[in-house]
Amino acid sequence: MTRVELRSVDELMDLLHACRGAWDTPDRSGDPVDLHDHALQTAALLRRGHPSDKELQLAGLVHDIGHLLHPGDDAGHADTAAAAVRGLLGERVARLVQLHVPAKRYLATSDPARGLSPQSALTLETQGGPMTPEEAAAFAHDPLADDAVTLRQADDAGKVVGLDAGVMEDWRPVVELVAQGYRSSNFTPSLRS
Numbered sequence: 347m348t349r350v351e352l353r354s355v356d357e358l359m360d361l362l363h364a365c366r367g368a369w370d371t372p373d374r375s376g377d378p379v380d381l382h383d384h385a386l387q388t389a390a391l392l393r394r395g396h397p398s399d400k401e402l403q404l405a406g407l408v409h410d411i412g413h414l415l416h417p418g419d420d421a422g423h424a425d426t427a428a429a430a431v432r433g434l435l436g437e438r439v440a441r442l443v444q445l446h447v448p449a450k451r452y453l454a455t456s457d458p459a460r461g462l463s464p465q466s467a468l469t470l471e472t473q474g475g476p477m478t479p480e481e482a483a484a485f486a487h488d489p490l491a492d493d494a495v496t497l498r499q500a501d502d503a504g505k506v507v508g509l510d511a512g513v514m515e516d517w518r519p520v521v522e523l524v525a526q527g528y529r530s531s532n533f534t535p536s537l538r539s
């Protein structure tokens with residue numbers, strides 16, 4: 347399968363716009379909102395709870411673009427999305443995106459009474475099912491575990507049909523800010539003799 351790496355803010359924004367009318371399952375048997383509304387709702391929930399954490403908000407915005415990049419590959423969609431944004435938005439955003447599936451498996455073990463959408467419950471099994479106690483303990487030790495769980499909770503709540511969660515283009519300045527921050531953190535000035 348071809349690995350996609352997004353190179354610019356424009357490329358990412360184009361992909362996010364293309365999420366309108368795209369679904370987590372190609373036959374639309376999955377979640378009841380399209381990937382565009384799901385992205386906006388997830389990001390808006392994270393912005394409300396964590397207004398200063400732009401990286402967490404963006405991780406919520408882009409977490410499911412793997413469904414668009416490789417339709418039908420549910421088991422790999424988190425890794426696909428993480429690889430696509432890593433070079434543009436940095437390692438923390440990429441890892442949070444990657445962890446949105448393990449976080450679901452973790453919560454299925456640590457909080458089994460928690461409700462999942464029918465589609466999420468269905469795909470949980472193909473994604474490995476609930477974590478074993480050992481896997482859950484290892485997950486809990488990850489420095490990003492709490493943030494990944496926060497993202498996952500917003501992910502599960504961001505599936506409300508007809509809920510207006512804003513406009514995709516309003517996220518462009520946030521994407522630019524985080525991309526710029528990541529670029530500058532990577533910039534090593536060359537030494538002149």
Ligand SMILES: [Fe+2]
Nearest residue numbers: 409410423446
């Ligand atoms: Fe997902």
Ligand SMILES: [Fe+2]
Nearest residue numbers: 384409410501
């Ligand atoms: Fe999602």
